[in-house]
Amino acid sequence: xxxxxxxxxxxxxxxxxxxxxDCVYETRDTTYYLFWYKQPPSGELVFLIRRxxxxxxxxxxxRYSWNFQKSTSSFNFTITASQVVDSAVYFCxxxxxxxxxxxxxxxxxxxxxxxxxxxx
Amino acid sequence: EPEVTQTPSHQVTQMGQEVILRCxxxxxxxxxxxxxxxxxxxxxxxxxxxxxxxSEKSEIFDDQFxxxxxxxxxxxxxxxxxxxxxxxxxxCASKPGQFSPLHFGNGTRLTVT
Numbered sequence: 001x002x003x004x005x006x007x008x009x010x011x012x013x014x015x016x017x018x019x020x021x022d023c024v025y026e027t028r029d030t031t032y033y034l035f036w037y038k039q040p041p042s043g044e045l046v047f048l049i050r051r052x053x054x055x056x057x058x059x060x061x062x063r064y065s066w067n068f069q070k071s072t073s074s075f076n077f078t079i080t081a082s083q084v085v086d087s088a089v090y091f092c093x094x095x096x097x098x099x100x101x102x103x104x105x106x107x108x109x110x111x112x113x114x115x116x117x118x119x120x
Numbered sequence: 121e122p123e124v125t126q127t128p129s130h131q132v133t134q135m136g137q138e139v140i141l142r143c144x145x146x147x148x149x150x151x152x153x154x155x156x157x158x159x160x161x162x163x164x165x166x167x168x169x170x171x172x173x174x175s176e177k178s179e180i181f182d183d184q185f186x187x188x189x190x191x192x193x194x195x196x197x198x199x200x201x202x203x204x205x206x207x208x209x210x211x212c213a214s215k216p217g218q219f220s221p222l223h224f225g226n227g228t229r230l231t232v233t
Contacts, residue, residue, distance in 0.1 A: 035221070037163075045163070045211060045224040091163060106153050106215055106222050107176055110163040 002027045004094050006111035013082055014119050021077045021114045023092030029053075031097035033105060034068065034075045039089040039113070051075065082118045089113045122146040124225035126212050132231045133202055141197045141228045143212030152195045153213040153222065154187065156180070163211065169195065202232045 003026040013019045025034065036048040049059065051068050059066045063080045079086055093108040125144040133139050145152055154166040167177040169187055184200045195214075199206055209229050213222040 037224075042226075043209060043229070044226040047221050047223070050221050093163075105218060106151055106168055106213070107165050108155075108163075108222070109165070112162045 002029075002032075002094050002096065002109040004092050004109055004111035006090075006092055006114050008114045009112070010115040010117070012117045012119065015084060016081050017118075018078060018080050019082050019116065019118075021079075021090050021092075021116065023075045023077065023111060025073050025075065025092070025094045027094060027096065029096045033095045033097070035093040035095070035108065036066065036075075036077050037091045037093060037110075039091065041088070045091075048077075079116075082116075084118050084120055087116060087118045089115050124212055124214055124223050126210075126225035126228050128228060129226065130229045130231070132233060135204060135232055136201050139199050139202055139230065141199075141210050141212075141230065143195045143197070143214075143225055144193055145195055145212065145214030146216070146223060147193070149214035149216045149223070151215045151217075152187075152189065154197045155211040155213060155224075156208040157211065157227075158205075158208045166197075166210075199230075202230075204232050206230060207232045 005024045007022055011019055032053045034051045038046040038048055049066055056068050056070055065078045067076045091113045092111040095105050095108045124146055127142045152169040155163050156166055157163045165178050167181045167187055168175045186198045188196050209227045211227045212225040215222050
């Protein structure tokens, strides 16, 4: 069975600090997808990134970067120079590769989430 | 940018009542999902729907739940006889193709009293 663990329940930082959110996953599949979603106080789920299991290249998008290490089954997320607007719950999620009809790709297993609070 | 739209944003119902949560997926999307999030907990998969039928469902999605795509634009989740433990945020999601990421709606907060 798939499992996603976000060991950090809450993180509190001061604006401009860098912060890394940890994500460790378990799966028996050789092909899978990893995601990060942001849930701001308003409640919606905002897609941030997806990665497939064959692509271990790290990615940077503005202040956000992701470090995917298959050897340690981790997919960590770093926010550089954090801002108050980054305050949210961040979820890591895992999906097995497309099964019949391609819907398995949409069946996500979420971690418990990390509450990030950025203080001014 | 097109969005997945969910209505209502908040619904309060009494235990034992039936509720229908409504979603309008993005128009060219073919795959539809419901997820739920009990307050303070993680988001959980409920059901996926493709080609006018359920493709997969979780153990949470028991006989009191059903989904329907009645008219080609709406996608509904019905809870037949609500229980207190059904109180949660329910998210609808859709995607256009097999390898596309999910687009989530803003959620409907269901409160069962």
